[in-house]
Amino acid sequence: MVFSSLVFLYAFLPLNLICYFICKNQTYRNWVLIVFSLVFYAWGEPIWVSLLIVNALINYLLALAVEKYRGFWQSKAALISAITISLGLLGFFKYWDFLVQNMNQLVGISLPLHSLGLPIGISFYTFKAISYLVDVYRGEVSAQKSFSKFLLYLSLFHQLVAGPIIRYKDIATAIDHRVHSLSLFNEGINRFVTGLAKKVILANTAGDTAAIFLNGDLATLPVLGAWFGITLFAMQLYFDFSAYSDMAIGLGKIFGFNYKENFNYPYIARSAGEFWRRWHISLGSFFRDYVYIPLGGNRKFYLRNLFIVWFLTGLWHGASWNFVLWGLYFGLLIALERFFLSKILEKLPRWISHAYLIFAVLISWVFFYYPDLQSVGAFFGAMFGWGSRELVNTQFSIYFSNNLFFFIIALLACTPITKVLGESIRKLTQKNTRVAFLYSETLRPSLNFLLLALATIMLVGKSYSPFLYFDF
């Protein structure tokens, strides 16, 4: 299931809220969340619930072993087995076919593919499990004694299928004792509705228009069409992904969990390094804490460590060479920035470093979008006007003028403008309680209501599928 669906909003969530808040006992509440999480996960892929539970069981038991034998070799053995099993399952489901295809091509053999498909969210919950095991091993958190509570951590539907990669130590106390309050519920609603609107109104619209330029005939794509298309795709990715994190954080607050931020306006960054400290923060910090630093970090083999991390970051996004290339591209930029680029950029006016980052990121999304190098090349051809190519064409003009306001709104939505506005409202209202009341008790609720209504209407609109030929 996804949050931005009618079934979630108008069946799953109301039922979940009733069942949850009817129970007064923390244990029952945890079970409500577990059952709903498993249904949420099973919706669409019932088979893989079993994999999720098995995964949870293995990691639960091995974490207990890690703790029990602390200081002995068995502890390390348990840790290594847990990581091996987790990565083994991830590797089998996500990378086996990719590996086999490459092997077959390279060596000329024909190993069979499993073609089982990718269990949803496996990339996220595998990393959650690994972070838990390592943290227990490092003694940063004690192992969870109750299996149901560990299953709750691993399966909690708020961040099960699309992140953020929440660490156990960050919500360990919340699993045992959660605080619920109207104030948190209120904040949760604000956050959830913001995310929902971002996804349904902004991400979907940007994606629909982007696809027209990115999926069309690249040989005749005009220069501005290419830039417009890739910019819209960049927006779609950001809105889509950060909206999912917004909704997860919002739901967390409603149910008494506090999740860390996962995005921090990445497109206002001024270097690739900064971009990655603002984009999918929970993934970047995972690789930093569990791969980069254990490898030696900045201290020894800096370049090796850097490229291992970025190779893996790329590969994590999908079992395909274009993602690897995409990851290594960022590794290269970050290395260059560290050696000399940052020093130069710092001396230049700010807008140049902004422009550099936007340019670099847009280029990266081309690798991200097209799985084959041929299309990547063709698209760069369009962006840089190789061959006899038009700057604009009719299709571009029509789409551009028909989406001009949307484009401006979307651009603004990539910046912290609403946050800044909110902050100034807060400052203003510190002095004036009547304005404060008007905002938080009237304006914001009405805005949320309107956004929820609009998102619902647009979700219903998505089901609109007229047929030219009668389909009875």
Add this chain to the structure above:
Amino acid sequence: MKKYQLNIILFLLPLFFLGIINLLATHKPTISELENRKLKERPPLAAETLWNGQFFREYENYFADNFIFREEFVKISGAVPNLWGLPGQDKVTIVLNQGANVAAKQNKENNEENDSEKDNSQTEEKGSVTGKVLVLNDKAMEIHTFNAEASKYYADFINQFQEKLASEDCQVYSLIAPTQIEFITNAQYKKLSSPQKETIDYVYKHLKPNITTIDAYEALAQNTDKYLYFRSDHHWTALGAYYAYTALMEAKGEKPIPIQQYKVKQVKPYLGSLYSTTLSKAIKENPDTVYLYQPFSEHEYHVYYENPIKIPLLDMRHAKNANKYGIFLGGDHPWGKINTAQKNGKKIIVIKDSYANAFVPFLLPHYEEIYIVDPRQFALNIFDFIEENGIQEVLFLNYVLVTDNNGFTDLLREMSDIK
């Protein structure tokens, strides 16, 4: 009201309210006339579909299709894109017509780590048309994209079909109908669509010489000042079909019946398939009129499902429906047969898409028997059918967009058992 209460109430109220009336509302439509399709039914609960996830996908579609106030919500959501930009001097937009399927798209969205996957594996209805629609003021037109491979695939099919015919005396005709966008005057917008004359010539060039090609293009091109195409629908009008018919008569060396000989009836207002696709306000404010040229020759028309059903050639029961183009031949049927009072022994079979529906009534004065076959539904052996009924002429009548992809040709090939 206490602090935070309004926000919480305004959030929970719609969730519970819509959720509950969704459950309780019983009188929901089963058919969407606007979309020309059946709404999804609640999927049956079965172990297999539950286990492989199909049940959930179908349930999601069912839930969306039967959402309370759906029709109203759809209309509002259709108007949202108008707010996104400047319409410019000409009110022009391009609308994607892709038969969106909620759950099919969900797959993609679920997979955030893999969200570069563009392959929107939509459940595309075979033989239905998916593509782009240009809305220019109050006119909506499908955009044609030339596809050399698919065009040749279509031409090759007709060649192979001709070879498989038992009788060598059976004459095969091919008529490809151009569409409205080819005849708009604004050169800039016309360029959005591939030149249809070239596509038609390309197909005709690949047909064997013993297949007669019908130049409907020229006949239509000379009459572009007339009401040849609906503005709200992807079909031609009966008048457009009439000019194509004159081209067939010319190719056969016969004299067409002058259009003035027909009495005309009008049905209005008509908002057709492309209005449904685009929900354009300008079109809604200026709907089409369906002109019906009343056949004057004596005739009987049967359509064949399990049993023959006798219906009028211009079936006025459809005049009440949204899809008024359905008046012509009563819509698309597996096959139909018209017997006329012309005892000249001439028999023709029209293998067609719905463009032929407005066309066929003009054939009445020329044939004793007219067979109409829709490859999307026809289930008999077509070659035996032609031989057993002593049919001497085969007319393939399709509009040019069937050459955009292999979909329709695949249906033709399937029907004729031609690989």
